[in-house]
Amino acid sequence: YKNLIYQLNMNNYTVQDSIQVGANPEEIVLQSGKLFVANSGFGSGNTISVIDLSTKTVTEIITVGDGPQWIRESGGMLQVLCIGAYGDFSDPNDDTPGGIWLIDPATNSVVDSLVLAAGIHPSDLAISASGKGYFSNGSGIVEYNPASLQVVNANLISGFFYHVSVNPANGRLFVLDAKDFISPGELIIFDENGAELERHSTGIIRGDVQFINLTN
Template sequence: MKIFKQLTYLLVATFLFVSCSSDDDAIDSPPLPLGDYEAGFFVANEGPFGTGTGTITFVANDFSSVSQSIYNTVNSSDIGNVVNSMGFYAESAYIVANNSHLVQVVNRYTFESEATITDGLDNPRNFVAVGDKGYITNWGDAFVETDDYIAVVDLLTNTVTETIALPLGPEKVIAVGTNLYVAHQGAYGQNNLISVIDTTTDTVSTTITVGDVPNSMVLIGSDLWVLCGGAPSYATVETAGSLVKVSTATNTVSATMTFEVTEHPSLLTSEGSDLYYTLNGEVYTMDVAAATLPTTSIISGFFYGMTAHNGKLYATDAGDYASDGTLKVYDLATQVEEQSITVGIIPGGIYFNN
């Protein structure tokens, strides 16, 4: 009987030990890290035009670490000349180097090279993914009005499968469902169109006339807000900037607010229902329900790129355009500068890797 009891106690103790160990493993085991560059954001640095290479800076979300030139560090090679933008698809990042006429594809968490896309690209500008297809705006020859297009990329093979002819100067692009909205800034000239592309057929379904030089866009609900810089002072005829509201349900302009003739705003971004943009070295904000443009700025600075994210404004300062630039981070509630971080030469867009 004693032996039976002892065996029973031993079996129970063993069961409890194994159960507790399994529970502890399930509770205590942290997820495996995806790579050195998760939980942070990238700054795309154009680099010097015509010579050298652009770079990517990685900054941790809590600003505890900053890593420079991460593509070169990981791959022991350069990205290419003039890093214009970045985009994401699944676990990959697509880095657009327009003056080198290529897109570098990397793992977004390790930054290890996966592919280089060159065929079918000519002065590429911006990338967006819809399903398993990527779309890259291309200027072609910036002085020629008839060779602009968007390249369609099979993202499973990273090859260009076709091109869609577009009017002059396709630049920023936003996906809304199965539609793409392409802003025609006008390359080295000026344009005033938004092309709408149906990605189920890869054809242009309509065009929308907005203000001159649409340079940035954000989507809030079903409304596309388009900031138009207006034709600059050196153009044949200088025109005013404007803020245009486009309904993506009807693909029509539903409202337009016009700046003064000599005012040329840029860098539209948004947080919730608030819009932010720059004008003459000042940052302005307005709610989308406002009926008029704001007259008082909230932050001063000549910025080259700007993104609002989680209650903060991230803005890049290119400085002298020849040496390392700066990333500045502001609290949107207080407008107080919280961070100033050295990045690469001519820093532009900010891209969050969350």
């Protein structure tokens, strides 16, 4: 809860420096020679810290939606997925919807946004090499166009999923189902049109899928 990001020495894995950012930082992306840090505030934050790597200081703060957690690059622009803020028992009307905010990293400015319907709190964000975007909305996987921020298919794949990633080599969707969160989950692979290809049992609450090119 120190709200810091750390610079590591990758030769001996020691901390070399730290930079103060906003509340509860999540993902970090390097773009245009700058670091962009999503400050989620566990749903109460709504900013992206921009860090100049030459000075290791925050030079600008960009306001987006509530709860920014994921940042992806597409077409030279940054896609920021915000989960929104959940209403509490004392005031259920303070719930705010999530969505995607488009940032131009050259100007550090928001140029467009896709705000979802009230009560929708998306999670995860994946963009294929061919330019198709995907996120989970609590009832399934949504396909959208990252360039226009228009929803292409609001229910590409039905279900409650814990994570979605895209294989950069073939565009296939790797989706994690945590089941009841105490039993082994599943990895389900779909083609880019949402047709199921295969299933594999995993451990309990597997939360991420990474792709590594072993030919290099």
